[in-house]
Amino acid sequence: MLYPINLNIENMKITIIGGGKVAYRKATNFLDFGKKVTVVSKEFVDEFKMIENEIEIIYDEYDKKYIKDSFVVVAATNNKDINHKIGVYCNQNGKLVNVVDDKKLSNFTVPSYVKRGELLISISTGGNSPSLSAKIKRELEETYDESYGEYIELLGLARKKIIEENKDIKERRKKIKALIDLSVEELKEKI
Template structure:
């Protein structure tokens, strides 16, 4: 468990697989080329979702959690999507898709049952060099949304680049068992201690790295698993200060 903690302090691994269309006409990408893993900060960023059924609803919910500015284009919608529109959490164009609806979007998600519409959305997005994901149609995607295991700020993503989504899901379920819910509190605490170290310990990043490693190597994870909730200041005093006083500065 401690080794897991040591690997987690400085960075957590997550993946949003992103590629690029091979032409402005939206030709499917070469699937022999591995996608590039990437995280996107979507807070305040424009995203267009074409479709408003049950699958689209789940996509929209996640986008709203991430702070995206969501516009939905669909002639009908689930009750939840209608509520979001009524509450002005999203913009809803209550009609079918038209070329031009994607203007200004950073990310485009297509989730309709009409293959022709999905293809048009893909082509339009590619022509404008926008990231596009047509749900469950890997060949019409320039980015792939992976299967996510989330524990607060810790996110671990798994993607098979559309080749075996069931396997990706099974791996995610295994990760959920390996990283119980209390990891969210653990990651928050590590982040708080890290911030204190950055604020108080001068010098290059390499000088602070041993301090981060010492915190991760401590018994914090075991204590949190047992129900304790240590404060960042207490951890700093108990773990970091003795090292600084011993000459690690």
């Protein structure tokens, strides 16, 4: 059973083994969260050219030396045996590993997500239906458009101000709860 968690990956070394479309998608996901990753493969799909200045690319075959110091590893090669070796090594050495073709060997999965500033909505079907995850993601993207990034930031600022100005916890909770009924313009006035 999977446990939902958000990780602060800022100081974690992350390595992706593989240079195909799945590895590219995984690399861009990390870039969405401001994390530069290392990607190791003998060959890379053309899409990697679009992000080659944002990641570290190593043209080589898999060797455990590339993941020895990594905290998070993604095994995304097109070779099931190599992915298996990576998964076993990571599990034996206390590393987080996502083996893209072996859910049971993975100790984490990456859900679909909608990110709007600090608002992060994760969608997972436990690997049972990626199509349903994609459908739900599209629906959430329509409901929670780009304006939610600013809205979340303003809510955070207003909450901080309420906490600073109100010593009574019950009063704080009441005022903070009332914030979510305000528009962006009304929040701006509160700050």
